[in-house]
Amino acid sequence: MGRSPCCDKTKVKRGPWSPEEDATLRDFLEKHGTAGNWIALPQKAGLKRCGKSCRLRWLNYLRPDIKHGPFSPEEDEIICNMYKKLGSRWSVIAAQLSGRTDNDVKNHWNTKLKKLQLAANITTATNLPKENNNDAATITLTSIKTSLFHDFSAPLMSYDDTILDQFNTPPIMAKQYVSQYYFSPLSEPAGSSNISLSSSSLAMDERAYALGWTGNNNIDFNNPNGGLNNTPLLDEQELPIDPTIAPDFPCYDICTQQTVLGSLPTAAELA
């Protein structure tokens, strides 16, 4: 036996709320509160809405303590750290962010932070075992996409979501993504067939965190495994950070096809 619906869907208005409806709901709640019954509220308030819809509208939008506007880097960090510990417990995570709702946090994660962590996962996934330090590994964006990110312990880097979104697009767009960054260290000439990387680059600094590859123009989308010698990508590994080393670190700027020495961009410059 299925659960009975909370209201007759054919008799209630659905879709976006009008300013008049918002005002009616706000006025009613400020005068009377919910009286512990959202289901009965719309009829009392004179709204042709489902009680659940009224509750959602109030909790997610009309409440006076709701904070609208973009998330700060500090909020992003809290969300990522808590997601690592709790998973998609959005209400618990939102409770740590003053004025943010679970819906806000969930949307922000799904539209921005998940992609950021996905990008960060590239380097986490490339944190190869010590015995492979001098080897180059071949990976694919296909495998990156399917290798969900589980390690949020490393610091966030600045990002551009219009770039990160390119992961969902064909190789040529992925090329545009990687072209925004510096890849290091240099171990392959431009023009070879794979993006390569080395774990030795990963200890460099936060800026190398998502930059720690050596790269060239082509990406192999056909390797089903993606890791070193076709082994699975690694994840859930700590990423050592040493910001004092980076300034002298040789990088390859895939935009200009040139080597860059001692001039890694700062996180602010990348933003």
Add this chain to the structure above:
DNA sequence: AATGACACCAACCGCACTCAA
């Protein structure tokens, strides 16, 4: 200027839980 693709986010859906009767 028109069109399509995409990102964002408000809103909805339905299951799980709580608690009073």
Add this chain to the structure above:
DNA sequence: TTTGAGTGCGGTTGGTGTCAT
């Protein structure tokens, strides 16, 4: 103890705006 109404919550959908072509 059982039942079911009310609520909380996470997943998903769909409308809208923006940008690229």
